[in-house]
Amino acid sequence: MTDPVLKTQGISKSFGALRASRDISIDLFPGEIHAVIGPNGAGKSTLIGQICGTLKPDTGSVQLLGRDVTHETARARARVGLGRTFQISSLAMEDTVLQNALLGALGASGRPWRFWKDALNDKDLRATAEEALLRVGLEGQARMRTAELSHGQRRQLEVAVALTLRPKALVMDEPMAGMGAEGSKRLTGFLDVLRQEAPILLVEHDMDAVFALADRISVLVYGEVIATGTVDEIRSDAAVQEAYLGEDA
């Protein structure tokens, strides 16, 4: 078996008395989509924070491409090749769609200290940005203000910005949230292809998408991974039935 691209090893994190992550070990292999599901308050955001570097685990380690990044900042992890999309869009809303994509390209270029040349006329930046927009199907909206995009389109833009970084691994926080059925279906199809390029750790509420996409699923309850397995294994797992799926069924 190949080495995992992304791996957490026994990470724990507490906020006062609240143990938001308990000894979580999760890995992500090339070409796969690994979904993390769990009820509200299960600690999904805390887990993402630790993987992406906005939170420091109390114990345990995070490895990216075989490198220990536990003590690295979010931007250092981004430079190593970790792409991220946010649950609540964090785009530059007053800027155009193209400018947001250009920012990603600029980050990937690692050369922001240029004060004279027009960013929009920079061939390399522009090519990277436009390619990413094309891939998520936003090429027609490039000149629109981001604030004018629909909810679903902002999700697409989030993905596009992550793509400009040519990530080696992706962490996506509920990319389907608030999307219509059509948009969801389209994004599902896109992620299905994207996994070959960069494996995806997918935190998602939309069960149809999770069951359609995931190679493996981990179920997070009260900060703990209670089960990891294929779709079928998870569907038939008694503990999961009781703790989580039971509520919906």
Next chain:
Amino acid sequence: MIRETYVNALTLLLLVAIPLWAVFMDEPFTITLMTRAAIFAIAAIGLNIALGIGGLVSLGHAVFFGIGGYAMGILAHHAQTYTPLAEWPFLIDGTKSMPLIWLVAIACSALAALVIGALSLRTTGVYFIMITLAFGQMFFFFAISWAEYGGEDGLSIYIRNGFPGLNTLAPIQFYGLCFVLLCLVLLFAWKLSKSPFGLALNAARQAPMRVETVGLDPKRVKLVAFVISGVITGLAGALFADLNRFVSPTMFSWQTSGEIMIFIILGGVGRLFGPVVGALAFVALEHWLGGLSDYWHIYLGLLLLVIVLFGRGGLIGMVSGREAVHD
């Protein structure tokens, strides 16, 4: 609605036409007023880079204005009294040369902006406002207690400093110099706003977390912007000192910081010509209202309130509407 480009062009035209008209009519005071406006505009363009693009509400930009002023005052003071500025570790003399003075003003402002920025950017929001205001006050009190350079009374420089090839004593020539610098600074601010750095700074204002996730450091981007901003305001301070041939702690005062901010708001936040239009409007108001009433600040205050509460785009926003999408 008039397009913003036309408003900008008209502003530039006024900056050229009014002083020429004043030369023709022999109205040197008008030239002085225009010089004042041009210098204020440079100071405000500086602040606008931090404030308008970077979202850094600095209420301490008087620090840089004052440092620029004192750089001129101290260097010229030593030159006119024929005393060296320092004898150790090596001899440094004062100077009456503007380019040299500007270089010193720029270097000192950059250093101060680096230190103040690095400290202030450890926090955000209201903390940042309060801290920049406090650092401004620190320099103000320092200048007051610095007896060697005039303390509270400040320093008078008897003859305006020189610029190679120009007679800076002629109001129109000094104005021309300030106008050229204003144009250069405008050009730089315009290029910067569209540059890769401007893109990153603009995003750092709106979504710092996003900047972080693409692998850039939003704080460093803001710090560099703060330094650039301070340098430009510092240059304006040196020019302002030369205009008045006088520097005093007032240049460091919180009112000065507030006024530099007012120029931007009057004209329009984040707009290229906002600071220029605002500075022109301010000097005009100061002149006309100041002539009508000793208490003209009341009217300035009311105008400012109206703009903040009802017309966020400033004067440019009122005539040309919402800012167009850049492309």
Next chain:
Amino acid sequence: MSLILLIEQVLNGLQFGIMLFLMAAGLTLIFGVMGLINLAHGSLYMIGAFCAAAVAAASGSFILGLIAALAGAALAGALVELVVIRRLYDKDHLDQVLATFALILIFSEGTRWIFGSFPLFLNVPEFLSGPVTLPGGIEYPLYRLTLIVIGLLVALGLYLLISKTRLGVQIRAGENDREMIGALGVDIAMLYTIVFALGAALAGLSGALVGAIQSVQVGMGEPVLILAFVVIVIGGIGSIKGALIGAILVGLTDTLGGIFLPEALKLFFDPSTATSIGSSLASMAIYILMAAVLILRPAGLFGARA
């Protein structure tokens, strides 16, 4: 340097700090509950001082002057909140800074217009003038000592108000969750006006009390305002306890620095150099203190972690 002088200076620093606390408490309360940065707080300080000076001069009673200061500043505060400030709560910090800066211009020039540019004088009342002998034989002005006592009483009152009363419960709720207090059926608009007026009254009181030992003039409020900001940065935004401790730290640093830095430097330099460097350094001491706190604890000593 004698012990007596030291104690005297410590008391002076304490008195200065306590008066700063009255300013900082109002500012931090207003920021905590309404999320507003109010530059015009110094104007309310000035209004309090002018009300006290005018009424005390007309009536001959210092106490009436103090009452006028409290009432005048609270009234001005409530009025400003109703007309201008409440339009600023949902605006960004820049708008708040500018609008309240505009208010400073209006208040300062308005006061100059009414009272002229010359300072007014407010005398220390007869029954509080003169020195008092403290244990250990230290003579200290009774009025300054009274200021310390009044300030500490106000601090205690604020503590009781916030921890024990219904209004206090609402204020704390407002600091934590603005939407929540609406849901609890509290009249938010009313609460905001009351909190703003309370902060204004504290500023007015402080202005009047200090007015009796300094001159009462236009522009007296802003330097105090900026020092109050330093206090808040040091203490942490929204924390009354932080405001009290920050204020005392700033008061002591400023007063003691002004006395001891030049003295200490005389050990290394000749007296005139020491005095000039020392006084320059002393004028910067509280800002250096602020910078140190920023480096060690960016959210202030008692601030919530951002």
